Amino acid sequence: MDELDRAIVDRLQTGFPVCERPFLEAARMLGTTEEELLARIERLLRDGTLTRFGPLFQIERMGGTFTLAAMSVPEAHFEQTVAAVNALPEVAHNYAREHALNMWFVLATETADDARDAVRRIEARTGLPVMMLPKEREYFVGLSLASLR
Amino acid sequence: MNVDGLDSLDRRIVVALQVGLPLVPRPYDAVAESIGAAPDVVRQRIVAMQGDGRIRRIGAVPNHYRLGWIANGMSVWDVDDARVDELGGRVGALSEVTHCYLRPRRLPQWRYNLFAMVHGRDRGEVASKVAGIERVLGAAARAHDVLFSTRILKKTGVRIGAAPPEGRRAGDAGPAAGPIHRPARAGSAQG
Known part of the structure; x- marks a missing residue:
């Protein structure tokens, strides 16, 4: 990553403009051109530095829920289980972790019933129990992490 | 609200x-x-x-690993219910904690109710941040653990349907295939 890549990653995590030419406005702030900024974002998405560029939705403010869920997946079936869990659009993200409970994912659903339905489908498909840990309170959520040098 | x-x-x-x-x-x-x-x-x-x-x-929306945040620890704490709101707020206020939540316990297999995410350049940096949380919680934390992530398996964010929930039919049967994992024998289902 060069200086411009870092500036894009660090300074465009929040506050992207909502106007007719937002990339032009952001490019001016970063001291580059609209065309260059679009090309850079496309490359950062392609090489995996960015997972997405756009709005982050808070489904709870739409009446929905975020539910953390954990599974203990036998190593022999790990990849198959990943594919089965990730196939559900309700699974917003999923991480492998070092623990007996080795798969941790978040279900983003419009209703609490939808989260339970998703869990039932995962349990039926994988043959493994899912531990649901819905958020009871949110003490803090940070907005961004800067790139390290 | x-x-x-x-x-x-x-x-x-x-x-x-x-x-x-x-x-x-x-x-x-x-x-x-x-x-x-x-x-x-x-x-x-x-x-x-x-x-x-x-x-x-x-x-x-960056991939944290690609920004150099190689060590991602989910620290989990068994905190006295009477004090968890006060302490959760103080843990969440620490600059090194990026997310902090209260979640239900699932006894006997899961005793932890407070979750605090910490990121670092390496596991040593995460460990020192976790020590900072430990100082805040003191004796109110009866036990804790740190679950390091080893791989991002998915990170797409929210995906809602084109139709509202009441317009959809619940109970999609899913694929007809049997379960991926079948315990070898009844009574020996431990992983």
Whole structure:
């Protein structure tokens, strides 16, 4: 990553403009051109530095829920289980972790019933129990992490 | 305070934007065109969704590993219920904690109720941040653990359907195939 890549990653995590030419406005702030900024974002998405560029939705403010869920997946079936869990659009993200409970994912659903339905489908498909840990309170959520040098 | 769901135009905007902003000079116009709405109305709706928190932020969503945050620890704590709200607020206020939540215990297999995410350049940095949390919690934390992530398996974010929940039929049977994992024998199901 060069200086411009870092500036894009660090300074465009929040506050992207909502106007007719937002990339032009952001490019001016970063001291580059609209065309260059679009090309850079496309490359950062392609090489995996960015997972997405756009709005982050808070489904709870739409009446929905975020539910953390954990599974203990036998190593022999790990990849198959990943594919089965990730196939559900309700699974917003999923991480492998070092623990007996080795798969941790978040279900983003419009209703609490939808989260339970998703869990039932995962349990039926994988043959493994899912531990649901819905958020009871949110003490803090940070907005961004800067790139390290 | 919850906002009461989404009207049909908001829903079409969310569905169009949840995969990401179109990478074109006039992205909001492109979204407006794709859903058959006026560009200025679409922008007003997006601003309104930012205002009431349905949109948390708009911009770059990085892969933390690629930014150098190699060690990602989910620290989990068994904290006295009577004190967890006060202490959760103090842990969340630590600059090194990026997310902090209260969740239910699932006894006997899961005793932890307070979750605090910490990121570092390496596991040593995470360990020193976890020690900082431990100092805040003191004797109110009866036990803790740190679960390091080894791989991002998915990170797509929210994906809602084009139809509202009441318009969908619950109970999609899914694939007809049997379960991936079948315990070898009844009574020996431990992993």
